[in-house]
Amino acid sequence: MTTKLLIDTDPGCDDAVAIAAALAHPDLEVVGLSTVAGNTTLENTTRNAHAILELLDRTNFPVARGCDRPISRELVSAEDVHGPGGIRGDLPEPTAEPIDAHGAAFIVDQAREYGDDLTIAAVGPWTNLATAMLLEPALPDMVANIYLMGGAAMTGGNVTPEAEFNVYVDPEAASHVVQHARPKMGGLDVTNRSTVAAELIEDYADRDAPFDTIAAWFGYEDADAVRERGIEDPPSVHDAAVVIDIVEDIFEYETYPVEVNTGHGPSRGATICDTRGTTGEEQTVDVAVDVDLEAFRTTLAETLENL
Ligand code: BDR
Numbered sequence: 001m002t003t004k005l006l007i008d009t010d011p012g013c014d015d016a017v018a019i020a021a022a023l024a025h026p027d028l029e030v031v032g033l034s035t036v037a038g039n040t041t042l043e044n045t046t047r048n049a050h051a052i053l054e055l056l057d058r059t060n061f062p063v064a065r066g067c068d069r070p071i072s073r074e075l076v077s078a079e080d081v082h083g084p085g086g087i088r089g090d091l092p093e094p095t096a097e098p099i100d101a102h103g104a105a106f107i108v109d110q111a112r113e114y115g116d117d118l119t120i121a122a123v124g125p126w127t128n129l130a131t132a133m134l135l136e137p138a139l140p141d142m143v144a145n146i147y148l149m150g151g152a153a154m155t156g157g158n159v160t161p162e163a164e165f166n167v168y169v170d171p172e173a174a175s176h177v178v179q180h181a182r183p184k185m186g187g188l189d190v191t192n193r194s195t196v197a198a199e200l201i202e203d204y205a206d207r208d209a210p211f212d213t214i215a216a217w218f219g220y221e222d223a224d225a226v227r228e229r230g231i232e233d234p235p236s237v238h239d240a241a242v243v244i245d246i247v248e249d250i251f252e253y254e255t256y257p258v259e260v261n262t263g264h265g266p267s268r269g270a271t272i273c274d275t276r277g278t279t280g281e282e283q284t285v286d287v288a289v290d291v292d293l294e295a296f297r298t299t300l301a302e303t304l305e306n307l
């Protein structure tokens with residue numbers, strides 16, 4: 001049976017790989033995208049989402065524009081990583097328009113329509129998801145699963161020593177989600193290690209569209225800067241690993257209480273994971289603690305061949 005999937009996203013190069021993998025996987029049926037400000041402005045993430053779908057010739061479902069900024073902070077973007085406009089590679093100038101519904105309302109609508117047939121993957125800042133949960137507090141109980149890309153439970157951050165980008169951008173949203181949903185959180189603990197081999201990228205770069213563009217998406221991170229954070233074999237394809245996990249169980253999870261630091265100082269956006277139970281708080285977050293790298297690489301490569 002296929003899993004109906006709504007992707008909340010801020011494309012973004014690894015978002016683009018995640019969307020491509022979701023569209024190509026035989027066990028996933030993408031029922032919609034909601035876009036959010038994150039890697040770049042909302043205008044750009046929405047345009048990029050449409051461009052990705054047009055490149056892949058898959059425009060048969062709705063795209064809804066969501067929140068154009070974090071709940072209570074200025075947007076911090078990552079165009080320095082993902083490229084000017086938030087994405088790399090050759091993409092068509094999109095012609096499609098987003099639907100006439102806000103992304104957060106769209107998430108609620110989809111949850112009401114599909115109920116526990118629906119899985120949500122939030123792979124940008126969790127602003128739309130938190131807003132959807134404020135609109136419909138029962139949302140987490142209505143859907144099958146909520147997968148999150150974000151956080152750094154037991155490892156260091158990629159924006160600050162403690163904070164991962166999606167959580168750093170909107171800590172208030174992240175705090176609401178970890179407190180009120182029972183999510184599966186694929187953070188840097190596993191996604192840093194979810195890398196693709198250089199040979200695959202070289203192979204894609206020599207092929208026709210869309211593979212030459214996917215090669216450019218894979219080339220988004222500054223490999224030397226990433227190696228300095230201890231990742232041996234970049235690029236990490238964070239968002240795609242979370243999407244692949246939905247159908248291939250490549251992550252191993254342990255359940256803990258997690259709290260997000262909503263301060264403004266150096267610990268802004270830190271995800272504090274209480275592995276020893278010292279807080280006495282309820283264990284509500286399935287935290288991904290290990291990844292089967294070979295399974296990730298094999299599945300991703302096989303899946304993208306279906307494009
Ligand atoms: C996350 O940050 C973004 O730049 C990526 O798209 C990914 O969702 C990784 O920390």
Ligand code: CA
Pocket residue numbers: 009010011012014015039123124125239
């Ligand atoms: Ca993302």
